[in-house]
Amino acid sequence: QVQLVESGGGLVQAGGSLRLSCVASGFTFSQYAMGWFRQAPGAEREFVAALNWSGFTTYYSDSVKGRFTISRDNAKDTVYLQMNSLSPNDTAVYYCARRILHPVMMWTVLAEYDLWGRGTQVTVSS
Numbered sequence: 234q235v236q237l238v239e240s241g242g243g244l245v246q247a248g249g250s251l252r253l254s255c256v257a258s259g260f261t262f263s264q265y266a267m268g269w270f271r272q273a274p275g276a277e278r279e280f281v282a283a284l285n286w287s288g289f290t291t292y293y294s295d296s297v298k299g300r301f302t303i304s305r306d307n308a309k310d311t312v313y314l315q316m317n318s319l320s321p322n323d324t325a326v327y328y329c330a331r332r333i334l335h336p337v338m339m340w341t342v343l344a345e346y347d348l349w350g351r352g353t354q355v356t357v358s359s
Contacts, residue, residue, distance in 0.1 A: 235259035235348065237329045242353030245319055249357070253314040255329030255350055263307040266332040268346060269314045271325035271355075280341035282314060283332065292340045296322075319357045326352040 241253040253269070268283035282303040284291045291303055302315040312329060330346035338345050 237331065237348060237350035239327065239329050239350045239353040242327060242355045244356045244358065247320055247357055247359050249319050250315070250317045251319065251355060253316065253327055253329075253353060253355075255312045255314075257310045257312070257331070260331075260348075262310040265334065266336075266340075267303075267305060267312040268330045268332060268340065269303060269312075270328045270330055270343065270346075271323075272328070272352075273325040276325075278328070278343060280343075281327070283340045284312070294341070316355070319355075321357045321359045324355060324357050326354050328352045 236259060237255050237257050239253060239255045241251060245251055263286060266285045269281040270278050271281050272278040280294050281297055282293045282301055284303050284305060288305045300318045305312045329350040331348040332345055333347045336345045
């Protein structure tokens with residue numbers, strides 16, 4: 234079954250850290266770039282971070298740059314999002330996504346991603 238399954242969300246105090254994981258199955262994970270997005274209540278889904286197939290090229294939104302780190306382990310078919318210095322503004326459902334094989338638009342565009350997980354809730358208390 235082709236799917237992405239996120240885990241690692243939870244409740245954390247401001248200033249704390251969490252590491253999200255996303256396990257892929259049903260496709261050749263190492264061929265695909267991957268991304269993380271998030272959606273806060275009442276807001277649109279927004280780009281957080283992404284990386285290419287090897288993990289050597291990464292991209293971040295300005296709001297998380299310097300605090301979050303995206304990485305991958307192709308041997309484990311897993312992509313990670315290490316989140317440090319969390320603030321209440323980071324509260325959202327976080328989604329893992331697979332980028333299409335032949336992208337034509339920017340990394341931040343949702344339409345460039347063709348497979349999504351169900352998401353994991355991250356809540357940061359003040």
